[in-house]
Amino acid sequence: MAKRFTCHKISEGKAQAEVIKTSERIMFYQVRPEDGMMEEKNHELEGRTIANKILVFPGGKGSSVVQQDGLFHLDRFHNMPAALIIQYPDTVLVAGAIIMELPMVDRLDPAFYETVKDGDTVLVNADEGYVEILD
Amino acid sequence: MILNDDQKAMLDGKFGGGAAYAMKIQFAIGESFDAPRMVPITRAHVALSNQAGDLWFAEKLAKAGAKARVSPTVNPGFCLGYFTGDCAYPVTPEDADHMRRTDEAYRTLGAVLSYNCTPYIATNVPNFGEVCAFSESSATPYVNSVWGARSNRESANSALCAAVTGYVPEYGLLLDENRKGNALVHVEAHMKSAYEYHLLGMMGDKIGPGIPVFTGLPEHISSEALRNLGAQLNTSGSYDMYHILGFTPEAPTLEAAFGGKAPEREVVITDRDLKEFEEAFSDKAEDGKVDFAMFGCPHFTLTEAQYIAGHIEGKKLVIPMYILVSSHDAQMAERMGVAQVLRDAGAEIIPDSCPDQPCWHFLKGKVGITESPKCAYYPRRRGIHFMIRDLDTCIQAALTGEVK
Numbered sequence: 001m002a003k004r005f006t007c008h009k010i011s012e013g014k015a016q017a018e019v020i021k022t023s024e025r026i027m028f029y030q031v032r033p034e035d036g037m038m039e040e041k042n043h044e045l046e047g048r049t050i051a052n053k054i055l056v057f058p059g060g061k062g063s064s065v066v067q068q069d070g071l072f073h074l075d076r077f078h079n080m081p082a083a084l085i086i087q088y089p090d091t092v093l094v095a096g097a098i099i100m101e102l103p104m105v106d107r108l109d110p111a112f113y114e115t116v117k118d119g120d121t122v123l124v125n126a127d128e129g130y131v132e133i134l135d
Numbered sequence: 136m137i138l139n140d141d142q143k144a145m146l147d148g149k150f151g152g153g154a155a156y157a158m159k160i161q162f163a164i165g166e167s168f169d170a171p172r173m174v175p176i177t178r179a180h181v182a183l184s185n186q187a188g189d190l191w192f193a194e195k196l197a198k199a200g201a202k203a204r205v206s207p208t209v210n211p212g213f214c215l216g217y218f219t220g221d222c223a224y225p226v227t228p229e230d231a232d233h234m235r236r237t238d239e240a241y242r243t244l245g246a247v248l249s250y251n252c253t254p255y256i257a258t259n260v261p262n263f264g265e266v267c268a269f270s271e272s273s274a275t276p277y278v279n280s281v282w283g284a285r286s287n288r289e290s291a292n293s294a295l296c297a298a299v300t301g302y303v304p305e306y307g308l309l310l311d312e313n314r315k316g317n318a319l320v321h322v323e324a325h326m327k328s329a330y331e332y333h334l335l336g337m338m339g340d341k342i343g344p345g346i347p348v349f350t351g352l353p354e355h356i357s358s359e360a361l362r363n364l365g366a367q368l369n370t371s372g373s374y375d376m377y378h379i380l381g382f383t384p385e386a387p388t389l390e391a392a393f394g395g396k397a398p399e400r401e402v403v404i405t406d407r408d409l410k411e412f413e414e415a416f417s418d419k420a421e422d423g424k425v426d427f428a429m430f431g432c433p434h435f436t437l438t439e440a441q442y443i444a445g446h447i448e449g450k451k452l453v454i455p456m457y458i459l460v461s462s463h464d465a466q467m468a469e470r471m472g473v474a475q476v477l478r479d480a481g482a483e484i485i486p487d488s489c490p491d492q493p494c495w496h497f498l499k500g501k502v503g504i505t506e507s508p509k510c511a512y513y514p515r516r517r518g519i520h521f522m523i524r525d526l527d528t529c530i531q532a533a534l535t536g537e538v539k
Contacts, residue, residue, distance in 0.1 A: 025373075062373075099292050
């Protein structure tokens with residue numbers, strides 16, 4: 001049975017896709033637009049693609065242009081993540097997701113983080129405020 | 136979030152589609168941070184970047200008819216006058232066209248076309264307590280920490296929206312309770328020049344998240360040093376504010392800085408920390424040889440240009456040196472003869488330009504030297520590499536071509 005968790009909407013929309021998870025912050029400038037590959041040296045996700053996945057990560061980092069511009073380039077190749085699930089919102093990331101119309105949520109129960117793993121299929125419904133881990 | 140009549144009218148399109156779009160974005164931001172209302176701003180600074188995403192958003196707003204209620208100052212792109220025409224390495228026609236479109240979009244939006252990343256010590260200086268919307272890594276911490284003004288760490292886009300609507304959602308650093316320190320940072324390192332503040336700012340991993348309160352710093356700290364500290368704190372991490380005990384206005388005492396609470400953690404920064412960072416972060420140059428020197432990330436001040444001129448006057452540099460400054464300071468340097476002294480020695484003083492721009496295409500594959508870790512960090516993705524050293528060592532390197 002699907003496990004459902006409540007969440008808080010940051011950027012509207014819904015998406016269902018495979019999960020990719022990291023405990024490290026992300027700067028979308030460091031992701032290669034052509035294939036969504038993380039290029040940042042020594043990042044947990046280095047060499048892996050975030051394209052069209054549900055990206056579970058703590059939050060953003062970097063200067064005030066890096067998120068929206070990074071997402072914009074990914075979007076041109078249809079390689080943005082499908083949705084973002086974060087813990088620590090900051091204005092730069094929040095504005096980036098809203099402007100690029102990328103669903104993003106936060107405030108999930110710790111149990112979600114204990115349960116969810118790479119490769120799980122997850123439904124994010126920002127508009128109705130829930131996330132489901134599907135079987 | 137509750138909107139007043141003016142804000143509601145804006146959201147409903149009474150002031151045009153551009154203002155409505157900006158307000159819609161800000162409304163979503165406000166809701167996501169549980170802001171109860173929106174409050175007026177008196178100043179804004181937009182981290183214009185002339186990147187594709189920046190141009191797309193600025194043109195989208197401009198085409199929808201948006202006009203700034205509060206004219207924002209803007210960050211540098213690159214100087215068309217310098218990098219086109221008889222420039223030795225002109226930009227491609229595509230890159231020139233991109234910059235022209237950025238210029239046109241921001242002009243249409245009613246921005247102050249300042250093309251400078253240090254407005255907080257130049258053309259856009261807030262007073263204590265003034266509510267504003269500043270984006271740009273070095274700017275947000277400066278206006279909050281040094282001037283005691285109130286701005287969240289706006290993104291380039293959200294600051295532009297704020298300039299258009301004249302409002303920001305009330306959350307975060309606009310509220311007293313969120314402006315208190317959480318980490319006490321004992322600086323045992325010797326802070327000899329503005330350069331050490333670059334390195335101190337790069338200690339984000341060690342300092343950890345939140346609002347650091349620095350103690351142990353010298354009695355006098357220059358504007359340039361404070362500029363560097365903020366710029367690098369946002370290269371190594373995400374910081375919108377810091378305090379310096381007994382120096383910045385909201386930290387006269389430990390109690391004021393921490394709001395009467397005990398620090399969550401204490402951190403010590405030593406000379407060794409700074410030295411280790413400098414080594415680890417520098418790209419390697421073969422035989423200690425470097426190809427060029429670059430300064431001005433963030434923009435150098437007139438004082439720094441004068442300092443360099445004083446050290447190279449009457450001499451000849453063996454590698455090119457690029458000094459990036461505001462157009463005001465470039466003009467002043469011309470008037471004063473400082474620019475001529477620099478040119479005679481082989482150094483260029485360039486207005487309106489940023490190291491992370493396509494105008495530096497001719498430096499691809501080369502190794503430069505700079506005193507700014509941020510200058511080294513972003514151009515890496517363009518294939519340009521840097522050693523970082525203190526300013527005096529950089530100047531010597533430009534005179535000899537080698538790093539001693």
